[in-house]
Amino acid sequence: MITAEGLTRHFGSTTALDGFDLDVPAGTVHGLLGPNGAGKTTAVRILTTLLRPGSGRARVAGHDAVREADRVRARIGLVGQQAAVDEQLSGRQNLEMFGRLHHLAAAAARRRAAELLDRFGLAEAGERPAARYSGGMRRRLDLATGLLTDPAVLFLDEPTTGLDPRARTEVWRTIRALAAGGTTVLLTTQYLEEADQLADALTVIDHGRVVAAGTADELKGRLGDDHLDVVVRDPDRLGEAAALLARAGAGEPRLDPDRRLASVPVHDRVAALTEVARQLADRGLEAEDLGVRRPTLDEVFLALTVRSAA
Amino acid sequence: MTAYWMVSDSWILTRRTLLHWRNQPGQLILGLLFPVMVLLMFAYLFGGAMAVPGGGDYREYLLPGMFALTMAFGLENTYTAVATDAQRGVTDRFRTMPISAAAVVTGRSVADMLNAAVSLAVLVGCGLAVGWRWHHGAGDALLAVALLLLLRYALLWFGIWLALAAGRPETLMAVQILVWPLAFLSSVFTAPETMPAWLGTIAAWNPLSATAGATRELFGNPGRSGPVWPAVVWPLVLLAVFGPLAVRRFRRLT
Structure with missing residues (x-):
């Protein structure tokens, strides 16, 4: 439904995108994913026809994003980083106006506006100017506006940035419902939890290039197996614990001094756990917690983006 | 079909501004009253100290200047609207929708020109109340109004360009501050002949002076009224420069 091949875009001497590829099947x-300035927004702006690529090709909903921009526009919805609504208009007036501009007839636009206000829990606030909405409400109105025409492809550029946890959960629920209804969604985010929660597949981008792609589980699997965590009682002995983990583990240990935590990837869970437990006891190194777990997406992300920076 | 949607989209966008006025009438009224306040200030506070070269009533001299200045004030409406849309991402939303850039601009223009016409009507009413008259018949008076609206239309494009180039609604203050020297360095309030020679020359060449001078001529008001042609040429020059620049700015967003 969305494909990109070798997209490149420069802004002056900065390279925002450097041979970006993407393939998103319909209905997924x-x-x-990527750190700030990785090129996520540039990619979205090219795919939504707002920006022309320097080189490369992009197809969205069966049409070329440059040569058939109008056809693409008729089939997509974009929800950007800020709520792109008219704050001087009420929620209903916003939806009716954008509906009419999507070439719905007046009556159809009114009906659709009422439907969406209901669906996004804005029916009561429908007549109030958007300027008086809370951040979460404005975001929902923005999302509703992006859905006026039941777009085949919905682009969400950091849709939950700046939202409180409750509003974020609401937005997540909406995105899940859309996906269940068959909409193809491309979601950019800095929140790994968000990607983990919502995405069928992930593309990690850094410095304008794809550094990894796959499902969340694949990416986690690729990073190495499981992780062994030790939380020590005495913060001064964290270094000692790390040295011990370095010997028992299958990689560089990562330290979190605030939580008195040392963490290392391991191949053989049980062997490593036994070994570390024995060594800790031998040295009289008191541990508050000791355990093995799957890597978090955060660790995958850090490992991938650190690698691409090196 | 394309033409139909162009007209329909433009009207929906014009209607958007009309809805702003209905939702927030305070803003509209304040915008309409501001030139009235300036008019009363100059007519009654400073007016007594003003002499019109060649003789004549100062209020009769002042009104055409106020009309032209009000057209320049309109620039602030255009600027704020365009800069706010650009910053909030509303312009981007329009650009991902199947509507043409021409419709976006036409909607803006029609709304701003409506606003200009209403401001002018209010000010004409106030002018009549303070003793200003047109003396050369309805034809010339209507031509004068047309020249004023032409100036507003040219400034509209300047406003669109400025908003897309400077891009942030917070810089409105700078625009508001810049309008005043432009107004004082013209024949709006005082005759350029009363200024130091070099300043007077600049003031006489100010596009506001061109329109003020031409409308004084057409209304038959006192002061050294100018010929009509600069009031046509100036706006056309502004349009020729800032029209394409604004369109290029809009396209450059891609």
């Missing part, structure tokens, strides 16, 4: 939620 795809997460585009």
Whole structure:
């Protein structure tokens, strides 16, 4: 439903995108992940026809994003980083106006506006100017506006940035419902939890290039197996614990001094756990917690983006 | 079909501004009253100290200047609207929708020109109340109004360009501050002949002076009224420069 091949875009001497590839099958939620300035927004702006690529090709909903921009526009919805609504208009007036501009007839636009206000829990606030909405309400209105025409492809550029946890959960629920209804969703985010929660597949981007792609589980699997965590009682002995983990583990240990935590990837869970437990006891190194777990997406992300920076 | 949607989209966008006025009438009224306040200030506070070269009533001299200045004030409406849309991402939303850039601009223009016409009507009413008259018949008076609206239309494009180039609604203050020297350095309030020679020359060449001078001529008001042609040429020059620049700015967003 969305394909990109070798997209490149420069802004002056900065390279925002450097041979970006993407393939999103119809009806899936795809997460585009990357640190600030990685090129996520540039990619979305090219795919939504707002920006022309320097080189490369992009097809969205069966049409070329440059040569058939109008056809693409008729089939997509974009929800950007800020709520792109008219704050001087009420929620209903916003939806009716954008509906009419999507070439719905007046009566159809009114009906659709009422439907969406209901669906996004804004029916009561429908007559109030959007300027008086809370951040979460404005975001929902923005999302509703993006859905006026039941777009085949919905682009969400950091849809939950700046939202409180409750509003974020609401937005997540909406995105899940859309995906269940068959909408293809491309979602950019800096929140790994968000990608983990919502996306069927992920593309990790850094410095304008794809550094990894796959499902969340694949990416986690690729990073190495499981992780062994030790929380020590005495913060001064964290270094000692780390040295011990370095010997028992299958990689560089990562330290979190605030939580008195040392963590290392391991191949053989049981062997490593036994070994570390024995060594801790031998040295009289008191541990508050000791355990093995799957890597978090955060660790995958850090490992991938650190690698691409090196 | 394309033409139909162009007209329909433009009207929906015009209607958007009309809805702003209905939702927030305070803003509209304040915008309409501001030139009235300036008019009363100059007519009654400073007016007594003003002499019109060649003789004549100062209020009769002042009104055409106020009309032209009000057209320049309109620039602030255009600027704020365009800059706010650009910053909030509303412009981007329009650009991902199947509507043409021409419709976006036409909607803006029609709304701003409506606003200009209403401001002018209010000010004409106030002018009549303070003793200003047109003396050369309805034809010339209507031509004068047309020249004023032409100036507003040219400034509209300047406003669109400025908003897309400077891009942030917070810089409105700078625009508001810049309108005043432009107004004082013209024949709006005082005759350029009363200024130091070099300043007077600049003031006489100010596009506001061109329109003020031409409308004084057409209304038959006192002061050294100018020929009509600069009031046509100036706006056309502004349009020729800032029209394409604004369109290029809009396209450059891609």
